Amino acid sequence: KGRYYIDMSVDENFADSFEQLVRTIYGKPLHKKPKLGKIPAYITADTSVVSGLYTYKTSAISAVREFKPYALNRCREYFEVFVQKLDELRLNDVTVENNFDDIVISKIESMQEMKNECIDVISAIIKNFDSPEAGELIHEFFENISDYTQWPEGLSQWSEIKSDHFKFILHELFLYAVSYSLKYNNGILIKEILSDYYCRMRFKKELTSYAFFVMNMKSLEHRNSRLSLGRLSLKADMLSDGVKSRIDIKFNDIMQADLFLFLHSRIASDGYYLWRPVTLVFA
DSSP, rough: OOOOOOOOOOGHHHHHHHHHHHHHHHHHOOOOOOOOOOHHHHHHOOTTTTTTHHHHHHHHHHHHHTTTTHHHHHHHHHHHHHHHHGGGGTTTTSSTTTTTHHHHHHHHTTTHHHHHHHHHHHHHHHHHSSSSSHHHHHHHHHHHGGGGGSSTTOOSSSOGGHHHHHHHHHHHHHHHHHHHHHHTTTTHHHHHHSSEEETTTTSTTTTEEGGGGOOOOOHHHHHHHHOOOOOOOOHHHHHOOOOOOOOSSSSSHHHHHHHHHHHHHHHTTTSSSSSOOGGGGGG
């Protein structure tokens, strides 16, 4: 079965070497090779949604953890590529039919790996940076995603329901950003993310608060009715399921952030722009 050797020339190690020899002869090694773990999604993914992002993600996180002077620039590069990938997920040419909610759910599920990688980058920034520049970077990222929830440029007709998958991921990522900021006591990033207005990019002059990110998803309302699910909030269900793939944060952290945002919105805007805490149906 090929060549194999055991060094038995050192007296002090002779007993161990002899046992190793006997185990090898009888095929009973002391240390067994472990089974392979789950294959990484970026290797098996056959869609362009995931491919191309992993390299940017690892580069950004490595730079952040090593406190490289260019770390935030690497994160900015990742966010820019992430937003560009959203173009591939548009549903502009898809016909809205009775089971359109199936398409929306499928799109959200296809973005799962992409979303988790993005959360990795956001959490790395929050854990390692407490500067206004880091907060501004995340603020800009959410503003750019919000552009995809609006009527696209160049289209004469459009249905709001076609952006429901973008509405969901924007809402979800924002909840995670606030959750990590609270968990790691990063008050500077919370201030930067919440204090400034967001610009609805499709309508250049229209400013709004972060409460705008909790948008109605007609596809989920339709699904709840069409399938007679009887759920108080399908969005809350999906947010609860999504956090199960994370090991560094729990659903209670998401709910805590949801409550915090509701209270903050009441104080900051005199009740005009109110954040709707959908996950608190589980409270």
